[in-house]
Amino acid sequence: MAANCEGLSSENTALRVECEAQEAEIAQLRNFLQFSVTKPDIYPGQQRVTLSKGLNVFPEKAWQQLSTDTPHVDDAVVISALEGQLNEKNRQLNACLKEIAELKSYLKEDASGRTNTQDENTSHLLSQISFLHNEVERLEQQVATVRADSTREAHTLAIEFNEKLDQKEKESRATTEKLRARKKRNVDGEDLLVRCKTLENQLAIALSEKNSLLVEKNEHCTTIRKLEAALKERKYEFLEVQKMASNECVASGIQIKSLQEVIQVLSDERSALQKQLVQLRGELNVEKLHAEIQVGKNLLTASTQMEPLQVAEKECQVNSVLFTAEFEAQSVQSLKHMLELKCTECDDLRVRLDALSSAHRETLSALEITKKSLEEEIEGRKFLSDDAEKLSLQVRSLQQKCSQQALSERELQARINQMEEQKRQLRLNFTSIERDKGVLEERLQQNEKDMEQLLANKNYCNQQVGQLAHENERLLAEVQRLHQREVQLTYSLKAKDGELREILSAYQNAVKEAESQVEAQTIHRT
Known part of the structure; x- marks a missing residue:
């Protein structure tokens, strides 16, 4: 009976160790998910790189938009909920272990009077173990769904970001064409100077x-x-x-x-x-003798003639007649x-x-x-x-x-x-024109600086892409290894479940044999 109890305790410790290993793997997966979804310090500038394996690298703003625009996929909340559930399951597992320890103590004190309680405790323990397995599977499924949703949303955001970048490139090309046309017009400004002269x-x-x-x-x-x-x-x-x-x-x-x-x-x-x-x-009726009166008519209307005055030239002579x-x-x-x-x-x-x-x-x-x-x-x-x-x-x-x-x-x-x-x-x-020329020169200088910055960002992005490609390959290998480890753990859990069932069946057989021996001893005593 003591050997059986020791075997049960060893099996329980083994199960506990395996549960802790599963918890560690879940924590590692949680860290990997958090590292892959919210990673603000890797991409400092605006860039767009398409990898050969269909993966897209986004800048910090895209990840911030991902974290802000998708509140229904809050990884921190999901991970905290998963941690709470794991803590609850650990607490339940600890309670089960405590119950197993209490059962062991009870078996050591009085094995005969507590066979029914041990059966109930073992059945309760088995139900708790099955519940824990179900919870682990549910959590794995939830992690897989969260990972798929995050990759899908990241892919959609990558497509939108690529479209925006294409639009920005078109706008930049249009502005450069306008600047070239204005530069040509500035070259034609000499004709305007000649015309002004x-x-x-x-x-x-x-x-x-x-x-x-x-x-x-x-x-x-x-x-x-x-x-x-x-x-x-x-x-x-x-x-x-x-x-x-x-x-x-x-x-x-x-x-x-x-x-x-x-x-x-x-x-x-x-x-x-x-x-x-x-x-x-x-x-x-007097005869005039030697009496003459001569009067000359002068035409005064026509002309007047001035003559010297002659006295007694024309006088009247009167001869006295007796x-x-x-x-x-x-x-x-x-x-x-x-x-x-x-x-x-x-x-x-x-x-x-x-x-x-x-x-x-x-x-x-x-x-x-x-x-x-x-x-x-x-x-x-x-x-x-x-x-x-x-x-x-x-x-x-x-x-x-x-x-x-x-x-x-x-x-x-x-x-x-x-x-x-x-x-x-x-x-x-x-x-x-001079002002526009200065503005255009400043814009050209700024565009040259932007082009240099873009080339630097492109080189840096290519370096980051190479690093991320290596990191991605490493993470994919790690994910595959974790999947393999998960499959192995599932097989080991199933094997442990079979062994636990065998142990429980052996334990039940041993209990039945002990009960039959006790009954036989009571019969011999009577």
């Missing part, structure tokens, strides 16, 4: 033409101002002459009217005197006296007529002089009007030229403004 030369020529036109304009303006001043002087002189002529015409007209009135009065008096003489002759009658003598004396009076009056009138004729001649000479001056002024006025017309035509032509010049100046100003705008635009374009 030609435009500046054209602008200088236009400015020189503008200055010459401005000089001509100023000269024309000075000539126009001089002509306007001369025209104003001529107009002022013409107005003064016109005023003088009008004043002289008015004065001569007044003198002519007064002379005509005097002549009319004299002619009226003459006609009245003639009438009186006729009446007196008719009344007296009449027989006294009445006739008195009438003759009175008539003589009247004739003398009339002669004196006629002499006075003749003197006055001579004075008037001299004044008239003077006025006529003045009028002729004024007429000549007026004719001269009219001719001068005609000349002035012709000059004014010519000046007006010149002014109009100058105004047209000025308007044309103003239009040309406006056109030149518009062209100058346009040229200035084009020049400013070209300067802005040149500055923008």
